[in-house]
Amino acid sequence: xxxxxxxxGDSTLAAEYVLRLLNPSEHASFEERLKDDPQLRRLVxxxxxxxxxxxxxxxxxxxxxxxxxxxxxxxxGEAKPSRSWSWGxxxxxxxxxxxxxxxxxxxxxxxNPPDLTPSFQAELAAPDGSLVVTAGVIPATHEIVLDxxxxxxxxxxxxxxxxxxxxxxxxxxLGLLAAEGTTRIVVPDDIAPGVRTGTIAxxxxxxxxxxxxxxxxxxxxxxxFVDI
Amino acid sequence: MTTPADIEAMxxxxxxxxxxxxxxxxxxxxxxxxxxCLRVLNNRAExxxxxxxxxxxxxxxxxxxxxxxxxPMTWLITVARNLSIDxxxxxxxxxxxxxEAAELADDRPGPEAEAIASSERAQIxxxxxxxxPRHAEAVKRVYLEGETYNGLAEAQNVPxxxxxxxxxxxxLKLRECLTR
Numbered sequence: 001x002x003x004x005x006x007x008x009g010d011s012t013l014a015a016e017y018v019l020r021l022l023n024p025s026e027h028a029s030f031e032e033r034l035k036d037d038p039q040l041r042r043l044v045x046x047x048x049x050x051x052x053x054x055x056x057x058x059x060x061x062x063x064x065x066x067x068x069x070x071x072x073x074x075x076x077g078e079a080k081p082s083r084s085w086s087w088g089x090x091x092x093x094x095x096x097x098x099x100x101x102x103x104x105x106x107x108x109x110x111x112n113p114p115d116l117t118p119s120f121q122a123e124l125a126a127p128d129g130s131l132v133v134t135a136g137v138i139p140a141t142h143e144i145v146l147d148x149x150x151x152x153x154x155x156x157x158x159x160x161x162x163x164x165x166x167x168x169x170x171x172x173x174l175g176l177l178a179a180e181g182t183t184r185i186v187v188p189d190d191i192a193p194g195v196r197t198g199t200i201a202x203x204x205x206x207x208x209x210x211x212x213x214x215x216x217x218x219x220x221x222x223x224x225f226v227d228i
Numbered sequence: 229m230t231t232p233a234d235i236e237a238m239x240x241x242x243x244x245x246x247x248x249x250x251x252x253x254x255x256x257x258x259x260x261x262x263x264x265c266l267r268v269l270n271n272r273a274e275x276x277x278x279x280x281x282x283x284x285x286x287x288x289x290x291x292x293x294x295x296x297x298x299x300p301m302t303w304l305i306t307v308a309r310n311l312s313i314d315x316x317x318x319x320x321x322x323x324x325x326x327x328e329a330a331e332l333a334d335d336r337p338g339p340e341a342e343a344i345a346s347s348e349r350a351q352i353x354x355x356x357x358x359x360x361p362r363h364a365e366a367v368k369r370v371y372l373e374g375e376t377y378n379g380l381a382e383a384q385n386v387p388x389x390x391x392x393x394x395x396x397x398x399x400l401k402l403r404e405c406l407t408r
Contacts, residue, residue, distance in 0.1 A: 019371060048298065049298055052306060060262070068251075209255070
């Protein structure tokens, strides 16, 4: 112990620091010492590891989706989803978009709130029929809505949805399918224009999804969208 | 269930600025960390704000994770707990927060990440039982609720210095047990 005059020693001081029990001036001078004392830092890390299991008794509580959206907005400048998106966003600037804008202008006074029915749909099916998932796109909310019709992820695995945009060299992850029920995936702005004409695919991945940017498991099913 | 090795791999990818790994890490761990923030802050709006800070910190500090030598959940819980305590200490007035625990208990947890390695847990649990139960309870409240020496002294109706001496002796004992 480097403070023999202190009967409790640095270890106890480090524990008090980790627990945030020191008063502001003690806390500040401890942090000052930490900067160039690796041994003291080691004591802090030891106590952090000792105390962390106390949090085991804390039950997990799912945070609302807005927290993740805010984190992404803060870190990557991704816009938070808005409710005023239109067709053109998904279809690029083709004739469809023109038709959509026309339709929007004609029907805008009536279409309030926005139309939440899917505008195009895809069926993702495994060649042997063991897995069938339907996907519908709702342009108004930038969502892909997925329902499992047949089959599920292999035991201990999850299903991850990918988009291979037309002409793109690599798939982009769109998100994970829930183990049960309907999954709604909000498609980021930069990816959305490629959805209508691209191929979507499902791969099986470890829990939490592919640890890399690319699918790591088997591609189980693919599909493309058609207008409804 | 996501294993510690999965989470470790995700953190390593996040250090390389991999957004999809970051998203996967969030999905696997945010429910646990939100639980920790809520336990400390006992206020939903504040816990949401702090959880944001937590993941922003994780994104920026993922590369320094290995230096700590922690298991992945230890690191994540420590970040969440420390930022929550910081927020607690910044509250200007000690308003009595509404107890939301009962309401929150019904919330469905998200995908649950595997918690701390069982050997670490068994060790601290065993050593805590060697303490005076009141002191063990005090350590727990300090860790999970951000209780202070002042608050503990008040609750146990003893002078501040007495409380501090008790707790420091308990920490010494704990250390002695943990290194045994």
